[in-house]
Amino acid sequence: MRKYIMFICLLLGMSGTYAQEKLFVEAESFDDIGGWVIDQQSFDVLFSSYLMAHGMGKPVADASTTVRFPKTGTYHVWVRTKDWAPFPKGPGEFRLLLNGIPLKPTFGANGSDEWDWHYGGEVEIRKEETTLTAQDLTGFNGRFDALYFTTDKNDTPPNDHEALLAFRKQLLNLTEGPKDAGEFDLVVVGGGIAGTCAAISASRMGLKVALIQNRPVLGGNNSSEIRVHLMGRVDQNHYPKLGRIVRELDNGDPGNGNPDADRYGDERKLAIVRGEPNISLHLNTHVYDVEMEGNKIRAVIGRDIATNQEFRFEGTYFSDCTGDGTLGYLAGAEYRWGRESREETGESLAPEKADDFTLGTSNLWASLAKDKPSDFPETPWAIQFSDEYHIDDHKADWQWETGFGNFNTVYEAEKIRDHNLRAIYGNWSYLKNHKKEKYANHELAWVAYIGGKRESRRLMGDHVLTQMDIQEGVMYPDGCVTATWTIDLHFPDEKNSNYFRGEEFFAATKHIRVQPYTIPYRSLYSRNIDNLFMAGRNISTTHVAFGSTRVMRTCGMMGEAVGYAAFVSKKQACSPREVYTDHLEEFMGIIESPLNIYEFPAIPKN
Known part of the structure; x- marks a missing residue:
């Protein structure tokens, strides 16, 4: 019965006081989602997940849940949904049933691609315990966010996303705050290859680590949900022992989009992380809020994408491995978006004018x-x-x-x-x-219904890696992660643009080959948030340099380096920046010959 919430309040009517009854049901919290899937990719916009019927053209199995109404009687039903492809009418039609009886209207094919509440009519609730069923009619990605039942026909729930967030919290009894998930030496947000490697390397150095991932599997773009193969090399390193955690997670090369999900090694990645006694793993948890103390992050707030329970993770250090730079953005970290101009960076591959162009x-x-x-x-x-x-x-x-x-x-x-x-x-x-x-x-x-992203925010560190750094092979004293991938900047395929200009969906590229080069540690921590590391495609680079650093084996080695830097920070009670300014020799010594808790004395407990 955790999957629904009842909220009863008294309202003053025209002719006196009467009891208004309400029932709010989150779609993603259905007891049995059947063949539907939970989609959280737009949480930062909607502040919610939703259910989607991803059947590739074949209707999926029903989703169902049992709820208890506050009392029997007549209720008005509202369904929050959208028509995702209204050209002019989309294919995502579905119906809702109460105790096996369908509501008169169907939903999901109304001609509007905006999320909104749609009226489902009056229903007579004869039993307080009622079964709700979502029945997909097409298999083409119909979706809904929530259901709202009220005895007052004029009681329409808010549709503005932020107003609806407050409404959800009230009806879900989340107003008292999140549950305490614990205190950690390092909180890693994002469980792709970079974040998973960061968590493992830190834990093996004896740190207490929280690894927070907003999907049910680890690996990000290399998971069975997205199915991109690992690229970049770990066998040409200036520091050959860096990359050994990447090798543990590497499940071979199944290629891109292999129909065999097992080839991407979801269970293997989970088993490795669950085998680490110092890692507290939190799957299906989306971080969407932070607590700050000056220029430091004190804690992050995450919400379970299915149950909507919120959790608070307090930490000494944090690492943004989200790809989108979500944690850094929430904390106020400096970031860049899109392409810098050639005049600003001096890069021959940069455009003449800066713009918002990003890889897709x-x-x-x-x-x-x-x-x-x-x-x-x-x-x-x-x-x-x-x-x-x-x-x-x-x-x-x-x-x-x-x-x-x-x-x-x-x-x-x-x-x-x-x-x-x-x-x-x-x-x-x-x-x-x-x-x-x-x-x-x-x-x-x-x-794939989960998008495999390439580029969004890039968080700025004390060093911004450039095309010149890469092509000239500049070896900075803190050069730690060896990268080998080409400068690989995608752009719309010319023929595709001729037919679908402004709506391209097919890419081309030109590979600018490079010799192995190193990424400075100063590109792996925030320049203005004092306890924030980053690893993955959101590190401190220009757009051009990002074209080379973004591949996953390279990102995984960044994660390993961040874990070791967090160890030095904790040991020396210093900031990520001070690892560079005051303790670089110690950090680079670990990079050259990584140790772990089986080889190295544990950090004394305070």
């Missing part, structure tokens, strides 16, 4: 050949393809990418993902219905 987000997909033919519907709401232009392939690779400055990769993440889905489904519909000789027996085996 990919949603990969794959099909498999079956023994018999199958159908796929026409998709008038999707992007339309023709004999003149279509993508003739049975699976996706990295080029299926949307963003390029046309969409904001943080605040329009849902729109980017949905645009990718419209491209995938539209192209697949064309292949199935117009190239039957080749694709009649193929079926979609997997389509």
Whole structure:
């Protein structure tokens, strides 16, 4: 019964006082989500997760939950949903049932792509304990955020995201504050390869670590949810022992978008982290708030993406491994977005004028050949393809990418993902219905509904890595992480732009090859937040340099270095900056020959 909340209040009516009854139900907290999936990618916009029917064109199994109304009687129903592809009417239609009886209207295909409350009519509640069922009708990504039942027809819940956040907290009894999750030496936010490596390296140095990840699996872009292979090399290091944790997590090279989920090693990553006694792992927890003391982070607040329970993590040091720079942004860290101008950076690969252009987000997909033919519907709401232009392939690779400055990769993440889905489904519909000789027996085996991001915020450190640093191989005294990937800056494929200018979903690149070079430690901590490290694609670089540092084996080595730096910080009771200014020899000694709690004396407890 944890999945719902009842809130009863007294209202003053025109002719006297009467009791108004309310019931608020979060979609993501249904007892049984069936074939629906929980999507939290837009939490920083909506302040909530939601349920989505991701069936790749086949209706998914029902989601259901049991709730208890405060009393029987007549209620008015509101459903918060949207039509994600209103061109002119999208495919995400679904219905809601109470004790097996459907509401008269259906939802999710109303022609508006804005989240809003939609009236479901009056219902007569004859039993206080009632079963709610969400029934998908299409398999094409219908979605809903919450349900609201009220005995007052005029009681419409707020739709503004921040006002609705306060409303949710009140109805979910979250106004007394989050639960205490503990105090930690290092709090790592983000469980991709960078964050996982940071947590492991710090824990093996004896630090008490919290690893917070907003999905049910670790690995980020290298997880089975996104399925991007690891790139960058760990065998050309100036410091060869750095990268050994990356090697532990590495599950080989399954390629991009492999239909076999097991090839990405989710269970292996989880087992390694759960085997670390100093790591407290918190999956399905999205950090969306911070507590500050001057220029230091005191604690972060995370919410469980399914139960909505909030938790408070207090720490001495923090590491932003979110990719989006979410923690740094919340804390007020200096950051950059988009491309610097050539005049500002002196980089030959920078544009003449600064702009908001960023590399895009990919949603990969794959099909498999079956023994018999199958159908796929026409998709008038999707992007339309023709004999003149279509993508003739049975699976996706990295080029299926949307963003390029046309969409904001943080605040329009849902729109980017949905645009990718419209491209995938539209192209697949064309292949199935117009190239039957080749694709009649193929079926979609997997389509990613979690976007694989490349670029968003870059948090600024004491050193901003540049194209010149990379191409000239500058060896700074704090050069610690060896990087090997090309300067790989994506841009819209020319042919794709000719047909879909401003709405591109297919990328091209030009690889600028480099010799192995080192990333300075000063690019791995914030210049203005005194206890914040960062590792991953959000480190302190220019846009051009980011094109080389962003790949995951390199990001993983950054995480290892951050864990070792956190150890030195804790041992010396100093800031991340003072590791460089006062204790660089000790830090670089660990980088050269990493130790762990089995080889090194534990830090004395205060």
